[in-house]
Amino acid sequence: MKKYRLLDGSMSEQLKQFGYNCNDINNKPHWTFPANSDQSLMEKVYRSFLDIGVNNITTNTYHFGSILDKNLSGQEEKCKLYEKYFEDTCSLLCNLAQQYDDVQVWGSVGTFATKFHDCSEYNGKYMDNAGAEESAYEYYKTILTLFQERTTIRNLIFETIPSQLEGEVALKVLKEFKEMKAVISFTFMENACLRHGEHVADIAKKLKESEQIIGMGINCTDPKNVLPVLEAIKNCEFSDIFVYPNLGDAFFMVAEKGDFDDSDNYDHRLRSWIEHGATALGGCCGIDLDMIQDLRSCVDILNDILFADNNGKIESSQFEVLRESYSEHENTNTLLQIYS
Numbered sequence: 001m002k003k004y005r006l007l008d009g010s011m012s013e014q015l016k017q018f019g020y021n022c023n024d025i026n027n028k029p030h031w032t033f034p035a036n037s038d039q040s041l042m043e044k045v046y047r048s049f050l051d052i053g054v055n056n057i058t059t060n061t062y063h064f065g066s067i068l069d070k071n072l073s074g075q076e077e078k079c080k081l082y083e084k085y086f087e088d089t090c091s092l093l094c095n096l097a098q099q100y101d102d103v104q105v106w107g108s109v110g111t112f113a114t115k116f117h118d119c120s121e122y123n124g125k126y127m128d129n130a131g132a133e134e135s136a137y138e139y140y141k142t143i144l145t146l147f148q149e150r151t152t153i154r155n156l157i158f159e160t161i162p163s164q165l166e167g168e169v170a171l172k173v174l175k176e177f178k179e180m181k182a183v184i185s186f187t188f189m190e191n192a193c194l195r196h197g198e199h200v201a202d203i204a205k206k207l208k209e210s211e212q213i214i215g216m217g218i219n220c221t222d223p224k225n226v227l228p229v230l231e232a233i234k235n236c237e238f239s240d241i242f243v244y245p246n247l248g249d250a251f252f253m254v255a256e257k258g259d260f261d262d263s264d265n266y267d268h269r270l271r272s273w274i275e276h277g278a279t280a281l282g283g284c285c286g287i288d289l290d291m292i293q294d295l296r297s298c299v300d301i302l303n304d305i306l307f308a309d310n311n312g313k314i315e316s317s318q319f320e321v322l323r324e325s326y327s328e329h330e331n332t333n334t335l336l337q338i339y340s
Contacts, residue, residue, distance in 0.1 A: 004274070004302045005104075007056045007244050007282020008049045009292040017289065018044050029072075029117035033063040036085035039092055046093050050100050052293045053300075056242070056280050057097065058108040059090050062159060064146075065114035068139060083146060090151040106183070107153040109143050109170075111160040112136045121187060121220070124162030124196030136166055140173040148177055156182040157242070160220045160284075163196035164203045174212055183242055185217025188225050192232040204233040215240030220284040222246065223269055230276035243278040247286030270298055 008014075011032045012022050020035050021027065027034045035041055042060060049057055067075065067082045090107065097103040112135070113121035120126050127136070140158075147153055158170045167184055174182055184207055192200045207213045215238040218229050223245045230241065270281065281295055 001306055002279065003306065004278075004299050005056050005280040006054050006292070006296055006299045007242060007280050008054045008058060009244075009283040009287040009289060010285055011045070011058075011060055011062065013286065013288045014045050014048060015041075017048070029069075030066045030082075031063045031117070032060055033066065033082065033085070036060055036089040039088060042089055042092055043096065046096050048289055049292070050096060050103065052289065053296045054282075054292065055100075055103050056106060056282070057093065057103060058106045058157060058159075059093050059153070060108070061086055061089065061143075062108045062110035063114050064143065065110045065112070065139060066117045068115050068142060069117065083150070086146055087150040090147075090153055094152060104155065105153060106155050106157045107147050107151065109140070109147075109156050109158045111158075111162065112139050112166055112169075113160070113162070115139055121160045121162050122195055124166065124194065127163045127165045127196065133165060133169055136169040137173060140170055141176070144173055144177050144180065148179070154179050154181065155214070156180055157217060158182060158184045159217070160187045161185065161194075162187050163194055164198040165196075167194075167203045168206065171206060171210060171213075175210070178212075181212050181214050183215045183217045183240060184213065185219045185242060185244075187220040188218060188229050189222075190225055190228070192225075192228040200229055200232050204236050208236045208238065213238075215242065215279070217242035217244070219244045220246050227269060227272050227276065230273060230278065234277055238277065240279045241277045242280045242282070243273050244280075244282035244284050244287070246284045274302060 015022065015032055015035050018041055020041060022031045035045070045060070046057065064082060064086055067079050069075065072078075094105055097105050111121045113119075113124070113126060116126060126132055144156070147156060156174075158167075161167050161170060161184065167186065170184055174180060186200070186203070187195050188200070189195055194200060194203075204216060207216055216233060216236075218226055219242070221229075226243055226245055230243075233241075273281070281299060283291055283295070
């Protein structure tokens with residue numbers, strides 16, 4: 001049996017904790033990526049995840065694609081500098097990971113939408129434009145070439161893909177890099193449909209047919225929309241399914257944070273996610289380190305049960321026994337109410 005694993009949380013949220021402002025004029029439109037110019041800062045951020053037991057951690061390379069926008073002033077010169085930052089941050093994380101037990105580093109490949117830096121990953125409409133398929137192909141090939149030639153990372157995670165066509169392009173490019181293995185992660189709306197509107201079933205089948213695909217991911221998705229996706233792809237029997245939703249679209253997509261319903265916590269559905277195949281749990285936009293640390297407690301409990309003498313069957317009575325072991329974590333009881 002394979003242990004459940006803990007993914008990291010929001011890079012932007014954690015950078016904020018160390019004083020980095022993604023919205024600073026010097027960092028727009030590249031968001032988190034310019035933080036890689038400060039290796040001391042990035043070491044603190046990476047270690048903050050590793051120190052709480054994150055064992056699936058991603059490089060801060062998601063927003064590299066923003067520099068590929070040729071309409072930006074000084075793009076060519078800055079691109080060369082950003083390629084160095086790309087190499088440096090990957091090397092740093094790989095070196096840090098070796099200091100911890102059982103940590104796997106994943107190279108983050110941001111959606112093609114990062115090139116447009118306009119939040120269009122939440123609808124995927126850019127893939128309807130003439131020449132979009134060819135442009136997306138060049139985009140992904142550029143980034144995978146960087147991973148291939150300038151890093152030792154061979155496990156990639158394509159993140160926040162909103163359409164079937166973009167997923168197919170990512171898979172096509174991956175096949176040209178035979179050493180690479182990948183999880184391809186999508187962002188969803190209701191009823192197991194990608195943000196662009198396609199049902200997940202067709203792209204899931206195509207992923208399953210590839211020997212380079214380790215698994216599938218669900219990220220930057222309202223927690224309410226995760227379970228229908230897991231139900232729809234269950235027959236594919238992916239060996240790994242990464243689930244790392246955001247705080248909820250009601251919170252993330254509107255200006256007034258007061259519109260967010262705090263009772264709709266992203267973690268209260270953990271049991272159903274696990275029962276439907278999730279193997280790694282974490283968070284995306286809005287999920288901070290405290291939430292990931294609380295999730296660490298739940299993952300530990302799940303693994304205690306999995307490897308107990310009960311064939312991995314989850315019994316609610318066992319959670320009652322284990323609660324006291326993790327009582328030092330403030331929100332553990334709240335997180336485990338779904339197992340009662």
